[in-house]
Amino acid sequence: MPNTFDPNAAAAPDSGLFGLPFDAAESDVLVLPVPFDATTSYRKGAALGPQAVARASRQVDLYDLEYGRFYERGIHLLPEHERIAKLNAEATRLAQGVIDVGGAIEGDELLGRALGRVNEIGAELNRIVHDAVAEILEQDKLPVVLGGDHAVPFGAWQACAEQYAGFGILHFDAHADLRAAYEGFEWSHASILHNALERIEGVERLVQVGIRDLCEAEHDYIAAQEGRVRVLYDRRWARARMAGDDLRELAQKYIRRLPKTVWVTFDVDGLDPALCPGTGTPVPGGLQWSEALMWLELLSKSGRRVLGVDLVEVAPSPAPAGTDSWDANVGARLLYKLIGCALATRG
Numbered sequence: 474m475p476n477t478f479d480p481n482a483a484a485a486p487d488s489g490l491f492g493l494p495f496d497a498a499e500s501d502v503l504v505l506p507v508p509f510d511a512t513t514s515y516r517k518g519a520a521l522g523p524q525a526v527a528r529a530s531r532q533v534d535l536y537d538l539e540y541g542r543f544y545e546r547g548i549h550l551l552p553e554h555e556r557i558a559k560l561n562a563e564a565t566r567l568a569q570g571v572i573d574v575g576g577a578i579e580g581d582e583l584l585g586r587a588l589g590r591v592n593e594i595g596a597e598l599n600r601i602v603h604d605a606v607a608e609i610l611e612q613d614k615l616p617v618v619l620g621g622d623h624a625v626p627f628g629a630w631q632a633c634a635e636q637y638a639g640f641g642i643l644h645f646d647a648h649a650d651l652r653a654a655y656e657g658f659e660w661s662h663a664s665i666l667h668n669a670l671e672r673i674e675g676v677e678r679l680v681q682v683g684i685r686d687l688c689e690a691e692h693d694y695i696a697a698q699e700g701r702v703r704v705l706y707d708r709r710w711a712r713a714r715m716a717g718d719d720l721r722e723l724a725q726k727y728i729r730r731l732p733k734t735v736w737v738t739f740d741v742d743g744l745d746p747a748l749c750p751g752t753g754t755p756v757p758g759g760l761q762w763s764e765a766l767m768w769l770e771l772l773s774k775s776g777r778r779v780l781g782v783d784l785v786e787v788a789p790s791p792a793p794a795g796t797d798s799w800d801a802n803v804g805a806r807l808l809y810k811l812i813g814c815a816l817a818t819r820g
């Protein structure tokens with residue numbers, strides 16, 4: 474760390490992520506921005522997440538009561554891949570027609586072609602994310618994917634599977650994201666975990682937390698997975714909270730179901746929507762802030778190694794000019810805690 478850098482001072486307006494001065498070579502943590510939300514079905518905005526979170530991150534105090542001075546290991550925001558903005562614009566335009574008819578495109582050749590192209594674009598995005606994350610893993614650094622909607626981390630999990638087969642995914646979300654395809658979109662945010670389980674053999678187990686919105690087919694799919702998927706429904710979590718049960722014990726029970734290597738995928742809508750009012754598909758209920766931090770702290774002390782993390786579906790709601798949206802503020806703090814948790818598991 475340059476000796477002119479003062480971790481106690483306010484961040485300079487032109488400084489990097491979290492106000493830090495590190496370049497990529499100096500950093501153990503590389504954050505990949507993926508501003509893509511083409512198949513978002515309800516309310517857009519997640520593509521604005523990376524920029525908003527990066528800006529808000531300068532407000533985060535570097536010293537962390539749980540994880541200490543982990544920022545000294547270096548955190549760097551990578552430049553946005555040159556293709557992503559173009560892909561997002563094209564896929565968003567083509568997807569809109571399909572979304573407008575709820576995916577019922579039978580007999581419409583034009584919409585059929587549009588859907589095909591959106592699926593192609595999803596596959597290209599997966600390759601971009603895969604290649605970037607594979608390179609980060611090869612350097613033995615921590616990859617962090619910053620979305621974008623929940624469609625974006627698939628390529629990262631493929632890269633993990635190639636180098637660390639048998640890893641688990643710890644998934645925070647209001648939604649199960651286990652649909653076979655949503656509105657025909659093969660790479661929809663609503664299908665991401667289904668795609669992971671069906672297409673990535675190296676994903677040994679999925680543990681889902683915060684789930685409170687799913688369709689019956691997803692419910693049946695979970696049952697048919699015979700233990701490869703474990704779901705802690707928000708309903709159960711909330712009841713345990715109301716009954717005054719030991720939430721740490723309940724969380725630990727699910728963390729123990731994860732293999733020794735873990736990827737954490739955090740859809741911000743897993744939290745109480747008061748913490749993410751702008752997110753694309755908000756659902757009442759969810760984890761409180763301190764509960765989410767408790768999960769991360771327990772994971773960090775569980776003897777598991779976190780291979781990488783992603784934070785998705787942060788969509789900035791309107792804020793007065795010159796200020797950060799609440800969503801971005803919460804997102805930046807959550808990103809920092811995710812990184813702290815992950816680094817704590819890596820020597």
Ligand SMILES: [Mn+2]
Nearest residue numbers: 623646650740
């Ligand atoms: Mn999701």
